Amino acid sequence: MKQLITIIVPIYKAEKYLDKCIESLVNQTYTNIEIILVNDGSPDNCFSICEKWKRIDDRIVVLNKENGGQSDARNAGMKIAKGKYFIFVDSDDYVSKDYVGDLFDILKANKADIAVGKMEKFLEGSSLESRQNDREYILTFNSTEAIQDFLYEKHFVTSVTAKIYKRELFDGIEFPKGKKYEDLYVLYKIVSKCNTVVYGNKPVYYYMIRRDSTIGTLDPVKNKDFLLAAKEVHTYVLNYCYTIRKAADFKLFQAAIEMFVHLPKKTNNYEQKSYKEELWEYIIKYRLQIVQDKNCRFKYRILALVSFLGQTILSRFFQFASRR
Incomplete structure (x- = not known):
């Protein structure tokens, strides 16, 4: 049966x-x-x-x-x-x-x-x-x-x-x-x-x-779940399977940079400014590792490399690449 x-x-x-x-x-x-x-x-x-x-x-x-x-x-x-x-x-x-x-x-x-x-x-x-x-x-x-x-x-x-x-x-x-x-x-x-x-x-x-998929309509101001989920997984990996730490680092970097490039360019809101700073800190922390890690997806290795040119260039590059 x-x-x-x-x-x-x-x-x-x-x-x-x-x-x-x-x-x-x-x-x-x-x-x-x-x-x-x-x-x-x-x-x-x-x-x-x-x-x-x-x-x-x-x-x-x-x-x-x-x-x-x-x-x-x-x-x-x-x-x-x-x-x-x-x-x-x-x-x-x-x-x-x-x-x-x-x-x-x-x-x-x-x-x-x-x-x-x-x-x-x-x-x-x-x-x-x-x-x-x-x-x-x-x-x-x-x-x-x-x-x-x-x-x-x-x-x-x-x-x-x-x-x-x-x-x-x-x-x-x-x-x-x-x-x-x-x-x-x-x-x-x-x-x-x-x-x-x-x-x-x-x-x-x-x-x-779909054109209205989660990433396609990503609003990092209203929804921080991608970053929160990535942080939760990162904590688990560090505690229970440290040998794959670089993979968890990549997921955290991926979440941070996806949130960052979708944020409004300018804001007077203190909470949003603080959140943007937090995301940028994750990007800075892991970007060299991401560039060098051949296991990472090519898109994010390029974004990590472009981030060395600064926040404005990164955001412009992402917008340009997304239209292609």
Whole structure:
């Protein structure tokens, strides 16, 4: 008997994309699945779309709740889930027909706690370019190696999507309600419980970059969660797995420079000035290390190098590069 796998989909203002997402889930080659669609108080037609698909496929469970954010929706889904394994899918994304089966197969074959698949990104309004598959391979990590990998974003990123998890990894862990960058707050805690994390480079998850995505609408004045999450992970690494300190340094630098370049150029607000100074101190502290660390993403090595020319040049360079 195949194991029951629960797929949890938090849904909010996604009516344009939701049919494609759900269709990709109901057509999985691995059929023993439970699909929990959590309508998080969406003001559009998402609930009607969910109900339509529920009538089509009896493996679908629709949970309709007041808006509480993506974290709250995922937590609500986990509370009613029946599966021994969890998979998270965002409502504006879609997956390959072998998504569940491929992840479960490599999880079991490698006796892993988490299996990770390759994500392919595409911009909203554009079609996904067909790419020739690389030679398929599998990589295995212990918990410390896996944390290092996702902090550097080498093979897999800090999103909880494109992964399958043993249910027990979430015992005592919930997504933080009201937080953005909730994945970063949670993923290191889950991975730290693992003996083995496995990665397969076969593309299985298709991730759309929306124009109103978290980074695209980043307001560092109103929301400091990226920096706070990075600081929390940094503290954990220093205390429990110091050997990967440079990866945690990179994540803290990444958060600081992303916040910094999105701040208003001028402000008379003391709190904002103080925050800007704090971010700049992190940039100065780690920038030479980032420039020299070949594990860091190229974009941030360049930004670190440009920061030596001063705050104004850094901000102008970022704006110029973002328009290209």
